[in-house]
Amino acid sequence: MKTFNELKNQLCASSTAKTVAVVWPADEDTLQSMALTLEQGVARMMAVGCRQQVEQHPALHDYAHCITIIDADSPDDAARQAVMMARDGRADAIMKGMINTDNLLRAVLDKQTGILTPGSVLTHVSVAQIAGCDRLLLFSDPAVIPHPTHEQRVEQVKYVAALCRKLGVDTPRIAMIHCSEKVNEKHFPHTVSYRTIAQMAADGEFGPCIADGPLDVKTALDLHSMQVKGIHSPINGQADALIFPDIEAGNVFYKTITLFAGAQTAGMLQGARVPVVVPSRGDSATSKFNSIMLAVL
Amino acid sequence: MKTFNELKNQLCASSTAKTVAVVWPADEDTLQSMALTLEQGVARMMAVGCRQQVEQHPALHDYAHCITIIDADSPDDAARQAVMMARDGRADAIMKGMINTDNLLRAVLDKQTGILTPGSVLTHVSVAQIAGCDRLLLFSDPAVIPHPTHEQRVEQVKYVAALCRKLGVDTPRIAMIHCSEKVNEKHFPHTVSYRTIAQMAADGEFGPCIADGPLDVKTALDLHSMQVKGIHSPINGQADALIFPDIEAGNVFYKTITLFAGAQTAGMLQGARVPVVVPSRGDSATSKFNSIMLAVL
Numbered sequence: 062m063k064t065f066n067e068l069k070n071q072l073c074a075s076s077t078a079k080t081v082a083v084v085w086p087a088d089e090d091t092l093q094s095m096a097l098t099l100e101q102g103v104a105r106m107m108a109v110g111c112r113q114q115v116e117q118h119p120a121l122h123d124y125a126h127c128i129t130i131i132d133a134d135s136p137d138d139a140a141r142q143a144v145m146m147a148r149d150g151r152a153d154a155i156m157k158g159m160i161n162t163d164n165l166l167r168a169v170l171d172k173q174t175g176i177l178t179p180g181s182v183l184t185h186v187s188v189a190q191i192a193g194c195d196r197l198l199l200f201s202d203p204a205v206i207p208h209p210t211h212e213q214r215v216e217q218v219k220y221v222a223a224l225c226r227k228l229g230v231d232t233p234r235i236a237m238i239h240c241s242e243k244v245n246e247k248h249f250p251h252t253v254s255y256r257t258i259a260q261m262a263a264d265g266e267f268g269p270c271i272a273d274g275p276l277d278v279k280t281a282l283d284l285h286s287m288q289v290k291g292i293h294s295p296i297n298g299q300a301d302a303l304i305f306p307d308i309e310a311g312n313v314f315y316k317t318i319t320l321f322a323g324a325q326t327a328g329m330l331q332g333a334r335v336p337v338v339v340p341s342r343g344d345s346a347t348s349k350f351n352s353i354m355l356a357v358l
Numbered sequence: 359m360k361t362f363n364e365l366k367n368q369l370c371a372s373s374t375a376k377t378v379a380v381v382w383p384a385d386e387d388t389l390q391s392m393a394l395t396l397e398q399g400v401a402r403m404m405a406v407g408c409r410q411q412v413e414q415h416p417a418l419h420d421y422a423h424c425i426t427i428i429d430a431d432s433p434d435d436a437a438r439q440a441v442m443m444a445r446d447g448r449a450d451a452i453m454k455g456m457i458n459t460d461n462l463l464r465a466v467l468d469k470q471t472g473i474l475t476p477g478s479v480l481t482h483v484s485v486a487q488i489a490g491c492d493r494l495l496l497f498s499d500p501a502v503i504p505h506p507t508h509e510q511r512v513e514q515v516k517y518v519a520a521l522c523r524k525l526g527v528d529t530p531r532i533a534m535i536h537c538s539e540k541v542n543e544k545h546f547p548h549t550v551s552y553r554t555i556a557q558m559a560a561d562g563e564f565g566p567c568i569a570d571g572p573l574d575v576k577t578a579l580d581l582h583s584m585q586v587k588g589i590h591s592p593i594n595g596q597a598d599a600l601i602f603p604d605i606e607a608g609n610v611f612y613k614t615i616t617l618f619a620g621a622q623t624a625g626m627l628q629g630a631r632v633p634v635v636v637p638s639r640g641d642s643a644t645s646k647f648n649s650i651m652l653a654v655l
């Protein structure tokens with residue numbers, strides 16, 4: 062799949078609309094993204110809290126009958142209720158409105174009432190549509206896990222492989238990013254983890270997929286750069302997904318493509334029973350809408 | 359300064375041409391960058407090794423009288439001789455041709471015959487001209503120090519502050535990059551180092567300059583993003599230089615702007631008695647030429 066527009070068309074053609082519970086939708090961009098979602102018919106909306114803002118928003122007016130509104134006393138109460146809806150199967154995804162990410166995650170991670178699948182890893186996956194890249198590009202993790210362990214990285218690879226397939230890539234190419242293509246146990250122990258994961262992928266542990274690394278961003282995404290450097294990799298300069306060594310590198314990629322390469326992005330947390338969308342304060346309504354599409358895919 | 363072209367004009371207007379010793383210039387891009395340098399008149403060239411390639415290269419033919427050629431038995435011998443030229447004051451900068459960076463650095467760092475200033479930190483500084491950014495942007499370190507210590511980071515800030523001033527920015531704004539703007543000693547000890555350095559800058563330890571962090575790439579470089587996030591920083595979304603937490607983050611920035619934002623770059627090692635240019639295998643002749651300009655500035 063090349064663009065978010067294609068993703069939209071796929072979702073519109075699907076007959077089973079899912080429901081997204083939006084926690085405390087008090088800000089304009091969130092309300093606009095809800096309107097976009099309903100206008101395009103890609104999902105059903107549930108507003109948890111902020112009845113007045115939702116009912117009185119001009120862009121949502123025509124779709125009032127399509128929105129379920131649940132009253133809530135506070136953003137924290139809204140988070141608890143949205144998580145309960147997900148537990149009960151009444152919501153297929155959760156999106157953050159005007160609530161701190163930490164507060165929303167507290168409800169998601171609550172051992173008694175939360176929705177973290179036991180033993181699973183909560184991590185962030187982003188998707189970018191970048192001018193100059195002929196396909197949607199996945200990457201993980203720009204936002205949640207500071208320094209992934211080998212086990213967490215294995216889960217990240219599984220998540221992005223599965224998501225690539227949902228986006229139509231049957232045998233995804235997953236590049237594990239480092240500043241060079243050399244394994245260096247002393248200074249960069251994650252490069253050893255990369256070699257292990259590449260072997261696991263070759264052994265079929267992640268289903269049909271190619272994982273390789275260490276590779277840098279340019280050799281992972283540009284065949285010419287790979288060839289000039291004399292590197293041989295089954296990624297072949299055509300990665301569908303990038304696994305970053307840590308949150309710093311992932312976040313730099315995310316911020317740089319949005320700032321300088323006009324990238325459109327979407328993102329969500331994986332590892333809970335349902336996807337959880339936690340947009341940044343600076344994300345546009347379009348970006349929030351893209352994330353909703355990803356979460357209901 | 360906004361572009362490398364302005365840098366070229368400044369160098370052309372200067373009356374004192376410096377000399378760059380090029381170690382084993384056997385490859386086409388290096389030879390082309392030497393021709394560009396002589397054609398534009400920004401520096402004198404010394405080729406250490408590869409007499410035949412230099413003498414017979416068509417683009418260098420017209421400038422044969424301007425090139426000093428020193429014979430060398432091997433790339434390693436060429437490295438030793440180039441370093442000796444720098445020690446003797448006969449070369450003002452060194453550039454790598456067809457030799458491994460490690461081998462060149464061995465000659466540079468040699469305790470007896472090398473040119474590392476005692477007690478100094480060898481680190482890489484890059485300069486980028488990016489569409490969508492109205493000034494040359496400096497950053498460090500995408501290539502050499504894996505995980506800078508606080509002391510190494512202080513030196514990086516000093517180097518970029520001094521280089522910004524050479525590029526015409528009297529009071530440079532230096533942003534120290536992190537995935538968020540919060541200090542987090544537990545997971546991200548470098549954010550504590552950032553706060554200390556910001557205070558050192560405010561105390562005038564680096565001369566006229568503003569250093570602040572932690573900031574992410576977008577809030578460091580985009581006033582609107584900073585305001586949307588409600589962040590207050592004297593950088594004001596107008597950083598002249600970025601200090602990255604480690605080589606992974608710096609390298610992702612470097613590779614991403616060249617791949618997706620059409621960036622032109624230059625780079626060099628600082629901390630030796632003379633600047634040392636160590637281009638990547640994939641760097642173009644133009645990029646090598648830009649680096650030469652930086653090294654002789």
